[in-house]
Amino acid sequence: MNADVLKTAHTIGSRALRWLHDNADFGTLPTHTVVDFNDRDGAYKPLGEAALATSLMLRERVAGPGDLAIARDLIDFAWGQFQSGNFLYERQVRHPLITDPLETYAHFTRAGLRHEQMDRLQEHLAELRSVHGIELMPNRRLAVANASRVAGVSRRFDWAALAADTWLGMTPEPWVIDWMTAYCMTHTVFHVTDWGAHPELLPADIRDYLRIWLPVWVDIWAEVAQFDLVGELLAVDACLPEPVCDAQGWQRLAAAQREDGLLPRDADPIDEDPKQAFKDHEHTAVVAIVAGTITLARSLGTTTVSVPA
Amino acid sequence: MPFAGTSPHEDYTAAVERVAGQALGVLMDAGGAVVPAGFAVADLHAAQTRDPDADLPGLRVLGSDALAPHVLRGTPVPSDRAEAAARAFAVFPPDAVGASPDTAWIVTWRDWATARTLTRCGLALDVPAPGDGAQVADATSWQTWSVRMAQLSSLALPGLDGPIHAAAREGAEALSRGLVRSMLRRDYRTAARIARWIAWVAADGVAVPLDLAPLLRHVRVFGGGSTRTVLDTRIAQHVTGLEGS
Structure with missing residues (x-):
């Protein structure tokens, strides 16, 4: 990958991180929040996503000291919002068959933030056939498998079978894909490789398939200014043993990013209200940080995370 | 002959569709012109009887594609058809087909393909030599290059190399x-034309990463194209079929 792409990836990610950090107060959990709240995407999911992005920065350590300090501050903030894990633990206790507490918790464990009761609870749940039988979309099964792996839960998965069950695992006609399916496809790659830590875990047929078709998808979604998805696709590129995309996708993102670091999710006008703008575009900031981080890390060869047996 | 109330452009478009339908009829062995469902082309046979030259614009635009079905099926091109195709060149010489300096070389190559196909029918056509094809190797990105190749799709016929x-x-x-x-991008016209090349290289023994049959069917089912686009899909299918024969 050429130096210009790396510089662009780094700049976009760094600016997105600062914007996310500057606006973090817009993303606090309401004080009355209880484990049964309905507005799952309101603050809970974004906090988990911020934890994901920053945990990858702390894992890879390819950012400068200033950015790493911000990343640490942001993940500590999110951990605080979740009452040092109590919130996630209580939510899992209340709903043993939902998977988001474990998936969210796993990001924090990457950064060394743990909750002892949560660990015990997960070990127990991992033994239950009822938990094994939870009905999920195939790419979501991989999300659970990766969360278990990252959090150190001693549950074993048939990764090859899980990957084969996904849309991507079928290596289907690349000319019949829609926006939502594209997101599912990206997450299949993220979970199998643990967000770029292990490109070698991608099955060979999927790797070969993406090598040919990923540049096409970047092209068509860049053309219609779907910046959030383009960012995800570029992150997928960084999860391949040999990245295949050229600089154009990154350049489109760089051109779209505002001076203050906000990267719009698409070409729609950005809301004047900063809180609404944060809610609308925080996911794209997370995507930019993730894509920038793993692109740099792959290029520099820093990932040293071992694969649990 | 212009139809009442239509512009010359519409007449030419209708002529292209009509000749494509006739070619499709030959390819599908339908005993006449084929008009895909949803494409209403005004009375095909009546148009032919009214004016023997009505097909010339279509023959000129389609070039080798108008004759390709005979090549693919191994049936002789009717002599009046071959002569009409040759006459279309006289009526619409290369500098009359709207080529810009940037695209003139593409027209030259398309005319070369038509001339080569007509040679098989025993008709000599005087066309400029197409050069060494350096322009096609000179593209910057796969996006631009593949669209350029789409414009050259009438060359993607067995026997041409x-x-x-x-x-x-x-x-x-x-x-x-x-x-x-x-x-x-739902640009099915371009897709069908590039598919012609994929079919050609596959028939030539090159490994391609796509299963063409469902793709060609998809283009026909999702429509939005034209008789000419359907003709491209059918030619591509036929060319691919030659692989095993």
């Missing part, structure tokens, strides 16, 4: 990407 074909063999992956890009 040259530097453009060599570039297609070398660029099977770029063609495949361009094809999928066209499909996702």
